[in-house]
Amino acid sequence: MGLSDFRVPNQMLVRNSLSSLQTSFARLADLQDQAASGKKLRKPSDAPADIVPAMRLHSGLNRNDQYQRNIEDANGWLGAADNALSNTVDQLHRVRDLVVAARNASSDTAARQAFASEIDSLRDSIIGIANSQYAGRPIFGGTSSGAVAYDSTGNYVGFSAPIERTIAPGQRVQVNVNGEEVFGTTGADIFTTLAQVSAAIQSNPSGLDALAATLETQINTVEVSQGTVGSRFKRVDDMKSQNTADSLTMRTSLTGIEDIDLAEIMVSLNAQQVAYEAALTATAKAITPSLVDFLR
Amino acid sequence: VSDFAGLRLALTALDAQRRGVEVSAQNVANANTEGYSRQRVDLESIGSPAVPAFWSRFEGHGGGVKVADVERFRDAFMEIRAALEHGSMASLSQNATSMQALERLFNEPTDLGVAKQLSDFWGAWDDVANHPEDAAARNQLLQRAETLARTINAISSQMTQLQADTTAELRGTVVEINALSSQIADLNRTIKANTIAGIPVNELLDKRDLLANRLAEVSGGTVRSFEYNQANVVLNGTALVSSNNSYSLEVDTSGPSVAIRWADTSAIASVTSGKAGGQLTAINTTIPAYRSRLDSVVTTLRDDLNPLHGGITGSIASAAQNQATSGNLQFQMALNGGSNATVTVAGADWSGAGGAAALQTALQNAINTAIGAGNATVAVAGGNGSEMTVSITPTGTNALTVQASGTNAGFGLFMSTTAVGADGVGGRAFFTGTDAASFALAAHMIGNPNAVAAGVANGGPLDSSRALDIAELAQTEDGSDALYRQLIVQLGVDTSTAVSRDQIQSKATKALDDARAQYSGVSLDEEMTNLVMYQHAYDAAARFLSAVDEMLDTLINRTAV
Numbered sequence: 001m002g003l004s005d006f007r008v009p010n011q012m013l014v015r016n017s018l019s020s021l022q023t024s025f026a027r028l029a030d031l032q033d034q035a036a037s038g039k040k041l042r043k044p045s046d047a048p049a050d051i052v053p054a055m056r057l058h059s060g061l062n063r064n065d066q067y068q069r070n071i072e073d074a075n076g077w078l079g080a081a082d083n084a085l086s087n088t089v090d091q092l093h094r095v096r097d098l099v100v101a102a103r104n105a106s107s108d109t110a111a112r113q114a115f116a117s118e119i120d121s122l123r124d125s126i127i128g129i130a131n132s133q134y135a136g137r138p139i140f141g142g143t144s145s146g147a148v149a150y151d152s153t154g155n156y157v158g159f160s161a162p163i164e165r166t167i168a169p170g171q172r173v174q175v176n177v178n179g180e181e182v183f184g185t186t187g188a189d190i191f192t193t194l195a196q197v198s199a200a201i202q203s204n205p206s207g208l209d210a211l212a213a214t215l216e217t218q219i220n221t222v223e224v225s226q227g228t229v230g231s232r233f234k235r236v237d238d239m240k241s242q243n244t245a246d247s248l249t250m251r252t253s254l255t256g257i258e259d260i261d262l263a264e265i266m267v268s269l270n271a272q273q274v275a276y277e278a279a280l281t282a283t284a285k286a287i288t289p290s291l292v293d294f295l296r
Numbered sequence: 297v298s299d300f301a302g303l304r305l306a307l308t309a310l311d312a313q314r315r316g317v318e319v320s321a322q323n324v325a326n327a328n329t330e331g332y333s334r335q336r337v338d339l340e341s342i343g344s345p346a347v348p349a350f351w352s353r354f355e356g357h358g359g360g361v362k363v364a365d366v367e368r369f370r371d372a373f374m375e376i377r378a379a380l381e382h383g384s385m386a387s388l389s390q391n392a393t394s395m396q397a398l399e400r401l402f403n404e405p406t407d408l409g410v411a412k413q414l415s416d417f418w419g420a421w422d423d424v425a426n427h428p429e430d431a432a433a434r435n436q437l438l439q440r441a442e443t444l445a446r447t448i449n450a451i452s453s454q455m456t457q458l459q460a461d462t463t464a465e466l467r468g469t470v471v472e473i474n475a476l477s478s479q480i481a482d483l484n485r486t487i488k489a490n491t492i493a494g495i496p497v498n499e500l501l502d503k504r505d506l507l508a509n510r511l512a513e514v515s516g517g518t519v520r521s522f523e524y525n526q527a528n529v530v531l532n533g534t535a536l537v538s539s540n541n542s543y544s545l546e547v548d549t550s551g552p553s554v555a556i557r558w559a560d561t562s563a564i565a566s567v568t569s570g571k572a573g574g575q576l577t578a579i580n581t582t583i584p585a586y587r588s589r590l591d592s593v594v595t596t597l598r599d600d601l602n603p604l605h606g607g608i609t610g611s612i613a614s615a616a617q618n619q620a621t622s623g624n625l626q627f628q629m630a631l632n633g634g635s636n637a638t639v640t641v642a643g644a645d646w647s648g649a650g651g652a653a654a655l656q657t658a659l660q661n662a663i664n665t666a667i668g669a670g671n672a673t674v675a676v677a678g679g680n681g682s683e684m685t686v687s688i689t690p691t692g693t694n695a696l697t698v699q700a701s702g703t704n705a706g707f708g709l710f711m712s713t714t715a716v717g718a719d720g721v722g723g724r725a726f727f728t729g730t731d732a733a734s735f736a737l738a739a740h741m742i743g744n745p746n747a748v749a750a751g752v753a754n755g756g757p758l759d760s761s762r763a764l765d766i767a768e769l770a771q772t773e774d775g776s777d778a779l780y781r782q783l784i785v786q787l788g789v790d791t792s793t794a795v796s797r798d799q800i801q802s803k804a805t806k807a808l809d810d811a812r813a814q815y816s817g818v819s820l821d822e823e824m825t826n827l828v829m830y831q832h833a834y835d836a837a838a839r840f841l842s843a844v845d846e847m848l849d850t851l852i853n854r855t856a857v
Contacts (some may be wrong), residue, residue, distance in 0.1 A: 009334075009817025010327055012810055019806065043399055044788025045795060051788045055404070055411050055781050062415040063770060066422050073426045137429065143756025145429065159756035166422065166764055169771050258405075291824035 010290070017283040024276045031269045034260050041258045050257045057254040064247045067167055071240045073135075074165040077175035078233040080134040085182070085226040088129050091122050092219045095194065098122075099215065102201045103208050112205075116198045123194040127154050130179055140179035149179045154191030156180060167239045173232055182225040183218070190218045299851070301359075302844040308360030309837035312339055315363050316830035320823045327823075331506030333370045333816040335498055340364040368498045369816050372521060375505065378812055379512035379519045381805045383570040385798070386513045390574025392798040394462065394582055395791040401454045404784050410451070410593075411784070413444045414777050418770035424750050425763035434718070434745035441737050445727070448594055452587065452732035459583045463554055466575040467547050469514055470556060473572065476511040477542035480504060480529065485540035488524040497525060511536070515545075516569025532566040534558070553580040582790075587732065589783045594735040597776035598727045600769050604762060605749050606725040608698055610686040610711040617647035617684055625706035628699045629666055631690075633740070637666035638701050641710075652679040659686070659710065672696055686710050697723040700753070708754040715749035715762040722753060 034040055044051045102115040130140050131148040141149035141158030149158040160178040167173055183190045193214050200207040316337050326332040342359035403409045420437035427433045483504040490497045508519045508527050517531040522539060529537040536543060544559040545567075556565045556572065567573045619625060622643035628636040641662045646655045656676035663672055671691055678684040688711075690696040698714060699721045700707035714722035724747055729735035741747050751759025769775055 007814050007817070007819055007822065009813050009819045011817050012813035015813070016810070041405065043791075044402075044404055044784050045396075045399055045791035046788075048785060048788035048792050051405065052781060052785050055784060058405060059411060059415040059770070059777060062412070062419065066419040066767075070422055070426060135427070137758065143751065143759040145757035161756040161759055162761075164761065164764055165426065166767060170768070172764065290820040292820060295824055295828070 014287060017287060021276075021279055021283060024272070024279050028269075028272045028276050031265060031272055035262075035265050035269055038260055038262075039258050040260045047257075054254065054257050057250050057257070061247060061250050061254070063169075064243055064250065068240070068243050068247070070165045071167050071236055071243060074167055074173055074175045074236045075233070075240070077134050077139060077163070077165075078229055078236060080132055080139050081175075081177055081229045082226070082233055084129050084132040084139065085177075085222060085229055088126055088182075088222055089219070089226055091126050091129070092190075092215075092222060095119060095122050095197075096212075096215065096219065099197060099201075099208065099212050103205070103212070109202075112201050116201045119194060119198045119201070123154070123191060123198070126194070127152070127191060130183060139176060140182060142176065142178045150183075150191070154189070154195070156183075156186045156189065167236060168243065171239070173236055175232070175236075177225050177229060182222055184221065190215075190222070193218060299848065302847075303841065305358075305360040306837050306841035306844060308342065308362060309840070310834060312337070312361045312363055313830045313834035313837060315366075317827060317834070319366060320826045320830065323818045324820065324823050327818040327820060331502050331509075332818070333368050333498075333502055333505075334818045336367050336369065337363050338365040338367050366496065366498065368501060370501075370505070371812070371815050374808070374812055374815065375509070376519060378805075378808050379509050379517075381801070381808050382509060382513040383516040383573075385801045385805045386571040387516060387569045387574035387577075388794070388798045388801045390571055391577060391582070392791075392794040394458070394574075394578035395787075395794040397458055398455070398583065398586055399787055399791045401451050401458070402784060402787060404787075408447075410444070410447055410780055411777070413440065413447055414597075414780065415770065416440050417444050418767050418777075421763050421767035424748060425760040425767060428718070428750045428758045428760040428763065431745050434748045434750075437748055438737065438741060438743075438745060441726070442742070445729075445736050448590065448732050448735050452590060452735075455583055455587050455590075456733070459579055462575050462578050462583075463547070463549060466554065466556075466572060466579065469572045469575060470545050470547050473511065473515045473536070474542075474544040476507050476514070477529065477537050477544065480507050480511060480527065480537045481540050481542035483507070484522075484526040484537070488526055488540070491524045501525060508537075512570070514571045516567060516571075516573045532568065534565065586783070586787065589779070589786070591731040593776050593779045593783065594727075594729065594732050596774075596779055598729065598735070600772065600775055601727060601766060602725045604766050604769075605715050606723055607714065608688040608696060608711060608723045609713045610709070610753070611713050612646075612679075612684040612686065612709060614647065614679075614681060614683065616709060617651060617679060618645045619643035619709070620645040622705065624704070625709060626701040626704040627707035627711065628701050629663065629672075630697045631667045631671055632695050633697075636699070639663055639666040639706075641706065646679060646684070647681075649680045652676045652684055655679075655684070655686070659688075663688070667696075695723075695725070697721050712752065712754040714753045716751060716753050717749045718746040721747070722749060724749065 033042070041047055041050055041054055098115055098119055102112065105111055105115065127150050130150050132139050133147070136147075138144065138147065138149040138158060143161040143163060144157065144159040146157055149156065151157050156179050158179050160180050162174045162178075163176040164172040165175050180186070180189070184193075193211060197208070197211050197215065200211055316339075319335050319337050323334050339361050340363075342362055404411060406412070417437075417440045420433070420440045423433045424430075424437050483500060487497050487500050487504060490500065504527060505519075508529055511517060511529050512519050515529070515531055515536060517529045517536050520528045520530060522528045526539055527537070528535060528539065534543075535541075536545075545556050545565050546559045548555045548557050554576065556567045556576065557563060558565050567576055620643060625641045625643050627639055629639050630636045639659075639662045641655075641658050644654065644658070646652070653676070656674055659676065660674040663674060664670075671694055673689050673691060675687050675689070676684060688696065688698075698707070698711055699716070699719075711722065716722040717724065724740050725738045726741060727735065728738045748763075750763035751757075752762055755761055770777055772778065
C-alpha cells in the first residue's frame, strides 16, 4: 500500500475530531456532575468495590441512630429506677433506725404510736416510690399495661417480665427491675413486713427481733437491686459514648468513600475545561484548510 | 505507420485524462457519502501488437493510453473483520444500555432505594419495641412496611416494563433485518446482471456493502463474497441472504423465553451477536437474573419475618408439664378469618415418657373438634424431663389465628411463644406474596396497628420481646439486607464491566473503521493533486494534438505546391 498508509481522508479527520471532542466533553460533564452533587459514588457502577462498604455504612449509621434512640430510652428507664431505688434505700435506712429505736424505747404507748405512724407513712411513701413511672409506665410493674405496680394497700399488680432494649448489635440490656424482685414476692414483700413492724411496735414488741431480721434481708435485696441497676446504667452509658464514637468513625469512612475531594475536583474540572477548549480550537483549525483553499 | 496515428494517440490521451478528471470529480462529490469507496482510473499504455504477423516487423511505437479499469478501493478482508467487530459492538453496546437501565431502576445508593427503606423498616420495629403501648409507633411501622413493599413492587414492574420495551425494540430490529436482507438480495440480482453485462457496478457495490455491514451489525451475521460480485450474509451457518434470495426472521414471544425464528421453517434462528443478540440476552438472561435475585430478597424477608410474627408455637417447661389438676385448658382458634372456636384440652400429666405424644394427640383431637379435621397439624416434641415444644401449622393455604379464652391458662401454656398483637390475637403473617411483584403487607395487617405482634402470649400486656427479635433480623448475615447488598454489588460490577467492554470494543471498532477509511476514504488534498495532474496531462495532450496538426499542415499544404 506504501503511501496509502499515511492517507488521512477528510471523513476520518472529521469523525476522529468529533469523537475526541465528545470524549472530552463527556469527561467534563462527569466532573461537573460530581462537583454539583458532591458525590463521587452516584451509582453502583461508579465503584463496584466501594458500593458494599458504602451500603453497609449507610445501614450501619441508620442502625446506630436507632441504637442511640434505644440507649436514650434505656437510660431513661434505668435512671428512673436508680433514682427510685436510692430514695427507697434512704427511706429504708430511716425505717431501720426507727425499728432500732423502737426496740430500745420505753413502753410508753404514745411514743410507740409515734414510731408506728412514722413507719406507716414511710411505707406509703415507699409504695409511692414503687409506683414511679417512666414515659407513663410503672418502672417496677414489668410488662403490665396498668398505671401502677402496687395498689394503695401494697399489693403487687404488675406483670413480672423483663423489658429489654437493644443497645448495640446483639447486645440487649434489661432496663427494668420487677417489683417482686426488689420488694419481695407477694405476701412476703417489704410492705407486708413494714405493716407487721408497725403492728408489732404497737402491740407485740417481742416480735420485733424476728421482724428486724426479715427487714434487714429485704433491705439488702433492695440494695442489691440498686447495685444491679447501677451497673446496667453504667453499661448503657458506656455504650452511649461507644455508639457516638462508632457513628463518627462510620461517617468519616463514608465521606471518604462517597464524597468528592472538592479541591481535587475543582482542579480537575478546570484542567478538563482547558483541555476541552484546546480540543475545540485544534479541531476548528484542522478541519478548515485543504488544498482547495490554495488552488486558483 | 499511418500518418494519422499521432492524432489517434493524442485522442486516447485526451480521453484518458478526462476520465481521470471525472473520477476525481466523482470522488470529491462523494467525499461525505457514507459507505462510498474512492475510485481510481487504472491507465494502461497501448503497446505494440503482442503477436506480430508472421514474417512481419513492427517498427512503430506505442498506440497511446487506455482506461483499463476504474478501480474501487476496498479491502475485502478488512470489510469482513469490520462486519464482525461492528456486530459484537452492537451486542455489547445493547448490553451496556440494558445494564445501565437496570442500574437506574434500583436508585442506589440514595434515600429512595430499598436499602434505606429496609433499614427504616427494621428501625420501626425497634421503636415499637421501645413503646409497645404507642399506636403511633405501630402505625409508622405499618406505613414503612407498605412503602418498602411498594418500592419493591415498583422495581419489579419497571423490570417487566424494561423487558417489554426491549422486546418491542427487538421486533423493530427484526423488521430492520428483514428489510435489509431483501434489499441486499435485490441489489445482488442487479449486480450479478450488470457484472455479466460488463456494466460498471462500483456504486451499486458500495450501496450493497453499506447495507450488508448494517445487516451484520444488527443481526450479528457474517458477510461472505460470492460469485459475480454478490455478497451472502450468514447467521451462524444459516443463510440470511444467499445470492438473490433472502430469508426472513420473526420474533416468537409465545414461549417462556423470547426466541427468534426463521419465518419459513419456524426453526429457531441462532442469534448470538449483533444488536438483536444483545436484545435477546437482555430479555432472556440479564433482566430475569436480576428479577430472581430481587425475588429471593423478598422471599427471604417474608420467610425470616413471618414465622416470628405469625408462627403458632409454645414451649412448656418441665415444671409445667403436669397439668393433672388444672381441669380444662382452653384457647380460641379461628380458621381463615372465620369466627373463634374454643379448643378444649382436659388437663393431664404430660411430664413423663410419652407425654409429648399424648399431648400431641389430645391437642390435635381438640383442634379437629373445634375447626374441623385436616385444617391444621399439631407437633409436640421434647418433654420427659426437658422442655416441651408445641407447634401448630395450618394446612396448605389456610390461615389460623389464636387467642386466649378468657382467663383460662391454656393459651399461655400451649402457645407461650406465639407472638400476639395488641388485641391479643396471634398467628397472623406479616407479609404475603411469592415474588417481588406480589410482595405486600398481609391484608389483615393493613390499617390495623393492633395486629402488629410485638410481644409473646405469656409475656404480659406490654411485652415487646418479639419486636426486639424481629428488629435484629437486620443484622442477619444471610438475611434480606445482605442479599440485597449482594444484588447491588453484582449490579455495579455487571454494569461497569458491560460499560467498559463496550468502550473497549468501540475503540477496537473505531481503529478498524479508521483503517478502512485510510484505505477507502476520499482525501480532498489527494483528489486536488490528481485533478491538477490530469489537467496538466490533458493540456499537454492537447498541445501534442496541435503539434501533429501543424505537422500535417506542413506536409499537406507546404509541400509540392
